[in-house]
Amino acid sequence: MSLAHGRPYLAIPGPSVIPDAVLQAMHRASPNIYEGALIDMVAGMVPDLKRVARTDGHVAIYISNGHGLWEAALSNVAAPGEKVLVMATGAFGHGWAEVAERLGLEVEVIEHGRQTPADPERLRDALKADRDGRIRAVLAVHVDTATSIRSDVAPLRAVLDEVGHPALIMVDCIASLGCDMFEMDGWGADVMLAASQKGLMVPPGMGFVFFNDRARAQRQGLARVSYYWDWTPRAEPELFYQYFAGTAPTHHLYGLRVALDMIHAEGMEAVWARHATLARAIWAAVETWGADGPLRLNVADPAYRSHAVTALRVGKPFGAQLREWTDRQAGVTLGIGLGMSDEDDPLGQGFFRFGHMGHVNAHMILGLLGTVEAGLLALGVPHGEGGVAAAARVVAEG
Numbered sequence: 001m002s003l004a005h006g007r008p009y010l011a012i013p014g015p016s017v018i019p020d021a022v023l024q025a026m027h028r029a030s031p032n033i034y035e036g037a038l039i040d041m042v043a044g045m046v047p048d049l050k051r052v053a054r055t056d057g058h059v060a061i062y063i064s065n066g067h068g069l070w071e072a073a074l075s076n077v078a079a080p081g082e083k084v085l086v087m088a089t090g091a092f093g094h095g096w097a098e099v100a101e102r103l104g105l106e107v108e109v110i111e112h113g114r115q116t117p118a119d120p121e122r123l124r125d126a127l128k129a130d131r132d133g134r135i136r137a138v139l140a141v142h143v144d145t146a147t148s149i150r151s152d153v154a155p156l157r158a159v160l161d162e163v164g165h166p167a168l169i170m171v172d173c174i175a176s177l178g179c180d181m182f183e184m185d186g187w188g189a190d191v192m193l194a195a196s197q198k199g200l201m202v203p204p205g206m207g208f209v210f211f212n213d214r215a216r217a218q219r220q221g222l223a224r225v226s227y228y229w230d231w232t233p234r235a236e237p238e239l240f241y242q243y244f245a246g247t248a249p250t251h252h253l254y255g256l257r258v259a260l261d262m263i264h265a266e267g268m269e270a271v272w273a274r275h276a277t278l279a280r281a282i283w284a285a286v287e288t289w290g291a292d293g294p295l296r297l298n299v300a301d302p303a304y305r306s307h308a309v310t311a312l313r314v315g316k317p318f319g320a321q322l323r324e325w326t327d328r329q330a331g332v333t334l335g336i337g338l339g340m341s342d343e344d345d346p347l348g349q350g351f352f353r354f355g356h357m358g359h360v361n362a363h364m365i366l367g368l369l370g371t372v373e374a375g376l377l378a379l380g381v382p383h384g385e386g387g388v389a390a391a392a393r394v395v396a397e398g
């Protein structure tokens, strides 16, 4: 017997759960793209996007997923042959590095492994070694979705300032924006990337590159930027089509309008606090289960755990079995382990992830954890008792 017939729950780190209000806003006839309400709506949305990013800078909107944003952002700050430095804290840092290489950039990667946040001291060493000032940008991933490590951005900025290095700092917030606290201007990020399908609660297909005046000036110094990726007309359009270098992503825009309204009605601080408490509920459950069994959070120090995604190890083949069980028996789809495989587990079957970004509340997270506990019991995975109760206590205490 399967108990999966009911509303399915995709608990993976993107695409995230889409609110009904967002879906309903998208369910409509195609709008006029030459004049009228849509044009006004987009102009009004730009400041609301910047409020989520906590920036007074600029934003370019792309019809693209996150991989496209990686290319878009790099295309505006460096020319082939120029150098970037990547602070890699998981598979997504390496992914961005690969995009940089394929653009013909010289890429230096500072490898942090799978359990350590970006280290300002290692950045300092790399910047000091760059005597000719060849590094044009430092690339960091705020939350690496593969490892669920969250890195502090302000200390990286502080090192750049102390060393007096002119490189930009570019931060991938695709997993974290609208979930983990992020202050673009306050923490000194020059460029920041976010996509629609995670904390912003809209289907995949739209992305945002935020940039400040320093980054804008660096773009102006480039001899050539591709027509499609150039952020200048998108951020400073004279005609409506220039926002998107072509036809607007009409229905995504309607969805985003509602999503931004939801975020600002709740309030950024409240959104962050909700994600923080729900994340602590997850950690409490996992730590209780792990007290008497193989289940572990990937990130040991709570200070460096994301509030949007949680990577776990349970040992082969339990991760794959658990995902299969929760999907088939309970209608809950868990995320696969990504970039975590090793010699003992080449297919990464001992890993899985929870996505808890965006439109998630206490009953969803408690349901998710109850389902996982049922799966551990059904599969005979050894675990400590009382995981769900530990999570409930966190929720009860708020």
Ligand SMILES: *Cc1c(COP(=O)(O)O)cnc(C)c1O
Binding pocket: 013, 014, 065, 066, 067, 068, 092, 141, 143, 144, 145, 172, 173, 174, 175, 176, 195, 204
């Ligand atoms: C999801 C994600 C990406 C990639 O986004 P796609 O839409 O899958 O291309 C990049 N970086 C981070 C941190 C992400 O979470």
